Amino acid sequence: MREFRAVEAVIFDLDGTLVDSAPDIHTAAAKLLTERGHASPDLSTVKGFVGNGVAALVERLLDWAGETQDATARQAATLRFHQIYQASPAALSRPFDSVPQTLQSLAGAGYRLGLCTNKPLAPARAVLAQLGLADPIEAVVGGDSLPVRKPDAEPLLHVARALGASPEAIVYVGDSEVDSATAQAAGIAFALFTEGYRKSPPEQIPHHARFAHFAELQALLERFPASPGI
Template sequence: MAGTVVFDLDGTLADTSGDLVAAANACFRARGLGDLLDPTQDALTAFHGGRAMLRAGYSRMSTEHLLPPGAEDEDFDRLLSHYGAAIAVHTKLYPGVEAALDRLAEQGHRLAVCTNKPEALAETLLRELGIRDRFAAMIGADTLPVRKPDPRPYTAAVTGAGGEVGRSFLVGDTETDRKTAAAAGVKVALITFGPEGEAISRLAPDALLAHFDQLPDLARDWLG
């Protein structure tokens, strides 16, 4: 009996940090602050979302700069606009993603995406990367009134793909994914090739993935 494999997007299927940081830096430059984030050193911050990047940048401003009231909300909207206009300039799929998706499909498994990226941006990015048609369902941050780690987006992704939660698992890269899986009562595999590397083992997931080549065998073990 086939199961369902649900994927996070940013930092799991693709390294999106370069384009995310570029969008944040565009906001800082608009305020005359220059590029406050580094695409390599701040990659992990990028995967925690737009507001996390903005706050990290603001914390590095010189004391002579003062932000006007409402600056973060204004910059967040600006960041989304910049990001949407240049969503796949630096972004690349992690090695082995497409081959793993092919093998999972050959095994009969359903595939879905559950991300805290806004739905429209996630849809655009998956199309730009050429893999949208691999997934039977895609749930974004604003698809439902709640987002991960609430289990409802995960459940919606599984059922939207035609699967059953009891025969599914999540592939992710953050504590949010770990908490989502726990809330949904499913197993989680976390990647070790993202910005946090092997340190992600601190979250004690059910499995660690050093490469996507390992995923089909893991799915066979967990889902049959």
């Protein structure tokens, strides 16, 4: 059983958690593959490729397209994806229902808020700003902010230190297996948002609590010390 203290800080994943960003990622993926002479995967396929950073996404896209290029070619494709995506990271992306209101309410209630994502820092900040989510979030770590990315514990612990909160007083909110593994590695409680980009049933993803709508989150946090451990 994990030992809890009252929640002081909440750290969020971005893609599939705060924001349904898959349509913009899908658009960039389609353009990349079209330029390389391939058909494009559908939206649900691209959602399944999200979660481990851009290099992993591009590798999965090229594998899906049947390319067997060397590392140099894949690095070039990754750079091109960055260029395409960063030109328009939030044209089709939208916050999930009640996310803006929930962030403002949590900040108003005194919770410190942070973001830990594998999306590169510049587009992550652009998405937050363009969708009106940036102001309540005090600390942001992207997939290129540190030498390691999720599921390594350090990005999440880095945000925790920036917020000045101890791990036992933090909840990490995410939607995926990667997020769960990151929280476990960091010794931080995990709340699973079930409507994101997970690949497994919720029951198969280790978590301390789960929710399907952001309007439920604040009440969940208020009773979190009584939640069971994993």
